[in-house]
Amino acid sequence: MACVIEKINEIIAPENLVYAKSPLTNDDIMHYCPGCSHGVVQRLIAEVIEEMGIQEQSIGVTPVGCSVFAYKYIDIDWQEAAHGRAPAVATAIKRLMPEKMVFSYQGDGDLAAIGTAETLHAVNRGENIVMLFINNAIYGMTGGQMAPTTLVGQVTSTTPFGRNVDINGYPLKITDLIAQLPGAAYVTRQSVHTAAAVRRAKKAIRKAFEIQRLNCGTAFVEIVATCSSGWKLSPVESNKWMEENMFPHYPLGDLKDSKRADSGLYRIKSK
Amino acid sequence: MGELRLMKGNEVIAEAAIRCGCDGYFGYPITPQSEVMETLMTLRPWETTGMVVLQAESEIASIHMVYGGAGAGKRVMTSSSSPGISLMAEGISYLAGSELPCVIVNVQRGGPGLGTIQPSQADYNQATKGGGHGDYSLLVLAPASVQEMHDFVILGFELAFKYRNPVMILADGVIGQMMEKVTLIEQRPRWTNEQIQALSGGWATTGKTADRKKHVITSLEMDALMMEKYNLRLQAKYLQMKQDEVRYEVIDCDDAEYILVAFGSAARICQKTVQIARAKGVKVGLIRPITLFPFPDKIIAHYASNVKCFISVEFNAGQMVYDIRLAVNGVTRVEYFGRMGGVVPTPDEVEDALNQYF
Amino acid sequence: MAKVSGAVVVDIEKCKGCSLCVEACPTLTLMLNRSVNNRGYHFCYMQIPENCNGCANCSAVCPDSCISVYRLRIVH
Structure with a gap:
């Protein structure tokens, strides 16, 4: 036993460090529930900002919902937007300070229900911002009500017998809608349920920020996420449930990867 | 120029x-x-x-x-x-x-x-x-x-x-x-x-630099006591505005027995009414609030003991009239005349209304 | 022959015992502790430290950024 401790102490030396949290992430204990995907995504954002060396340029816009307090955890300037309005807030920040790196961070209720207009129009204008979209198919903060992305049959506190399309309509694939818009430069759907998925998601977030530097349109990253409290499953069970149920409806991968595709647009022939 | x-x-x-x-x-x-x-x-x-x-x-x-x-x-x-x-x-x-x-x-x-x-x-x-x-x-x-x-x-x-x-x-x-x-x-x-930095560098999201803490623009506070404190600070600010920022225009009020109170284009109409009425020998004046918040209540109170009636002239159903009544605090009569739904009254109409309160 | 050895350090008070790291660990090194931290969570720890190869899968999936990973190449 003494031998093992000795060996561990030998390994735990600064020169052997492979991973430690980003210095942009503070020591506050996150308010999220155990296993919540928000924590992972926010850590990735902090890492990307640190690795790109853009702390001084970065301005984040947080939503209303579980991630309302995202501003507590990453050491950059933030603006807290009203429910659904983050893309409008981010639009103005970027337009007035084009040299900044501006991103919005929203959940499904914020981005795809109350803020649908702001979301679609910001992308449609091709705002040079990064939009991060955390889709866990439920309203976490308010206690597990139906979200626009709630799956058919999924039980929530406002669909206690499962989402019924006759009453509640269909789960909104807003990322697919966004991919259709000429203003979108990069649209991808990722997840953070395994180490490999986390590494892919980080690459996607990095790419989104790189695209902002090119000024060629909106970079939109959806993260299919879990909400173990809302789903009433353990974090591990949530990941399994997500793989089985969320991924078939919200398949992972890039939906669009090109610069603004406005070259083929119809323009009127005379004024 | x-x-x-x-x-x-x-x-x-x-x-x-x-x-x-x-x-x-x-x-x-x-x-x-x-x-x-x-x-x-x-x-x-x-x-x-x-x-x-x-x-x-x-x-x-x-x-x-x-x-x-x-x-x-x-x-x-x-x-x-x-x-x-x-x-x-x-x-x-x-x-x-x-x-x-x-x-x-x-x-x-x-x-x-x-x-x-x-x-x-x-x-x-x-x-x-x-x-x-x-x-x-x-x-x-x-x-x-x-x-x-x-x-x-x-x-x-x-x-x-x-x-x-x-x-x-x-x-x-x-x-x-x-x-x-x-x-x-x-x-x-x-x-x-640099100017923005000098003026708003203490709070604006201009990008976090190593020499300062991050700036967060928000109105969120989960702690009720903190939120109350924050509200008290806001109220103190509004009080400061009431002390320092009241703006108004006074026309012909010093000898006035009747004072019209009107803002914006209603005040323009009332200015004409004052001319028409004065030509007929009626001692009428006009107070035009320029700041509606903070409301010029002190100047209204100042004239309250000298006038028979204040008439609030508004393009609405009578909204500012309540602020005038608060300012007058029962010292004299406060009435309202107005038109609604997009109708703009004429100076003569206002004069007719004024005549009712003689 | 070179053997890769690793170790993790857990910020016990930040850990919420979600066990996603335990699930992500390919070498069955990690486990939730039977005892709890100050907030009542069964924090994760290296139950079989000899197994750890420092792959950092645990820190990748950790939502609370409470795992640091170290890796050492030991040449025999």
């Missing part, structure tokens, strides 16, 4: 914004104020001063764009008319709650609902009592001429940054649409990053 021109009130808002060095305008078309954005788009200030002009997808988006720009320490503004201002109520509350400076122009039309596109002053209560949720106040300026439309954009930005508070220019369809001569200020430069 600035440039003298004949212009529409709405066009002047745009001219004044560019000339005072405004950084951004975000708006959505609505009658009777669409000329503001049309003028800006025609003048293309982004090619000269670098001012951003953006047509948003809604008034909701516009006001939240204003929030984003104001949070960055920029001088930003929007304009709309009554139904659009109702849509902005959420954002205005957030702006006040986050203590962000900005200028919001309301060229009022008749309501309620979709109402009419004719001039009105029916948003007085909405403007002076906050208008959205929570305990907050806007600094409200009521222009009565095209010149004041111009001047109040400049004054509005000064006051907005002095108090870190949204300022509303409460105009109406008459002032917005009518043409008058106006003296425009010389072009002023937009603030440099």
